Amino acid sequence: MKIVVLKFGGTSVGTIEKIKKVAQIIGNYKKKNYKVVVVSSAMSGVTNELLKKSNLISENFSDAEHDVLLSTGEQVACSLIAGRLIHNGFKSRSWLAWQIPIITNGSYKNSRIYQISKIKIIKYLKDGGIPIITGFQGINLDQRITTIGRGGSDASAIMLAKFFKALRCVIYTDVEGVYTTDPNKLSKAKKIKVISYEEMLEMASLGAKVMQPVSIQDARLNRINIEVRSSFVKKSGTLITKKSNIKNNKIITGISSTHNDSKVTLVGVKDKPGVAASIFKPLSKNSINVDMVVQNISQNGKETDLTFTIKTDDLNRTKKILKDNKNINFRKLVLEKDVSKISIIGVGMITTPGVTFRMFQALANKKINIKVISTSEIKISVLIDKKNSKKALDVLHNEFKLDK
């Protein structure tokens, strides 16, 4: 069967008019003789509205009931989409997670799909029906409703594509695709036609707006081709696929930047085993996410400096934890708030020497000072002053010819 999975996000089904538009898009696939499996999120705003209610009921609202409550959002959207398709003359119906069923494991609010029963949906597809499936949810082995913590409806779509061996999973959203960099920050940013899972994962700060990284990872593991495209503009989007499917790789595919980071340097830390762990353990326990970590070579064999970045929102808590914790010894704490992490990402850099040099040279030419450097196989990140962030994006976009 030529199955495609189409996933519609909250903004794509945010109003009645948009739902009518979505039904047209679905109908067009059906007319091209695809077997169409649809997954929908809740209409935008609805989930927050429900969350607000639960918070008013209790600041510590039951996790299990939270899932019962929130799952209604997708149910409403799916019944309306199915209703519109029926209105348009198609055979369609909503399928709720318990009807299929979609089985999850893990805890409430944070479950993961581990099994989707195929028999009913396959039969329905063979009968010419268009199933509209509630995203973001499943049931557990106790037959209770669960919601999918990470990835939400994207994760549902990827898993449906996996279990139904779909040709493609199309993520309809409010952007036209993935861009070389954030178009709001750099107007000459260009839509990327095709990108590898690995690059997409590294472009988290861009990618998160389009798709949750956990879903990209799931797609990568299951080799599912994802197309990200707009529900509102009839243009081809971005294909996320495996490296070997991509011909003519550019050296660099995209550039990401962060703008809420802070730099923390502990000066005069004892240079002995276990010191780094003693610093990061209390931070991790307090859910403070540490990003770039750099430790300089010890100058005298006794003391060293340790630098890392965190979200600026976590800065005060971090300061308190470091100062209060008697196990952490350092001479001085240096904090810097207005920093920005710029990353260039591309599988091409693996086989192309000199990328690091070109990046540093390009920044140096614009007199942009690099504070911290960190690299992975397909990404080079540098920390710079936030005020230089836009200039850096611009010069690197030109350097690697991303607008070509």
Add this chain to the structure above:
Amino acid sequence: MKIVVLKFGGTSVGTIEKIKKVAQIIGNYKKKNYKVVVVSSAMSGVTNELLKKSNLISENFSDAEHDVLLSTGEQVACSLIAGRLIHNGFKSRSWLAWQIPIITNGSYKNSRIYQISKIKIIKYLKDGGIPIITGFQGINLDQRITTIGRGGSDASAIMLAKFFKALRCVIYTDVEGVYTTDPNKLSKAKKIKVISYEEMLEMASLGAKVMQPVSIQDARLNRINIEVRSSFVKKSGTLITKKSNIKNNKIITGISSTHNDSKVTLVGVKDKPGVAASIFKPLSKNSINVDMVVQNISQNGKETDLTFTIKTDDLNRTKKILKDNKNINFRKLVLEKDVSKISIIGVGMITTPGVTFRMFQALANKKINIKVISTSEIKISVLIDKKNSKKALDVLHNEFKLDK
């Protein structure tokens, strides 16, 4: 097990504050060692909001999807109630129709409960839990969501009381109980402490605001004691029970009045078999509800006059149907818009002679003219000028000492 079923209507759970109040009421039953089964409607306004959406999607929205859509309303209310009970330290959870399951038959939008599986709920009650069950819905044998056409959540509550052999079914609503007559029309109307099913059914025009007649009928058939009381005021309500449970029956229990009726008289109808049927068939086909019907004795053996009442909203359609239908022969059509039906209801009248006379005399004393009379075993209805309606309520309320 000492089981009580508590049902909360839409206005009772209309806001977060009201849901908190409802959770207190439920908790109080639990503290008195009852096994409490709760049924809830959707928060008031929600169902209409959902219906509006479906109408915008299609004027002919799918019945099956209508049920999927509307059932979310009760799901939201139940999760919030359960969440509040958990917050208050009770063991509670929402139970959706498919989880129990509650099995219905009949068509979408208009199904009826025919089986409720007891095993899971009984186990949960024995474990000390308070189940919060979605009213107004079930699933059919195709495992699809259905809604209960007539009676809604009241019907769910009665059926739960039946299957779980509850001591009592308490209907929490926005009125304090059933009154001798509508308190908005007659301020001296008194709350009735106890009333029989039969009287309650006859008091449809009063009763409908409190409970759907179909649910009262279900309660009667299954001998379920119903208490109707307010969620907002801590006062005892009205007990609806079987006649033999009621001591010291009054002759008359209540008085109802209608105020949107019209009288239709066909003058000079052929007096032969099948004539009445030929008149009422097209009305029935057009869903026009005919209430009081009176046919005078034929004066000359050839012609007669036929009078009946309908809702004034249906008057124009009725006129058109009667005039357009060539099978209906009459000399003249007399329409009267501003009429009111006054009914006195009471099981006591079966054994008490002279009630009819007392009613007519009391009205005559106030110079109120009676246009049409119709009687049943426990009800006497008269049609009068609408302008006399309040005066008639008042004089009859006094005559039968309903304020005592």
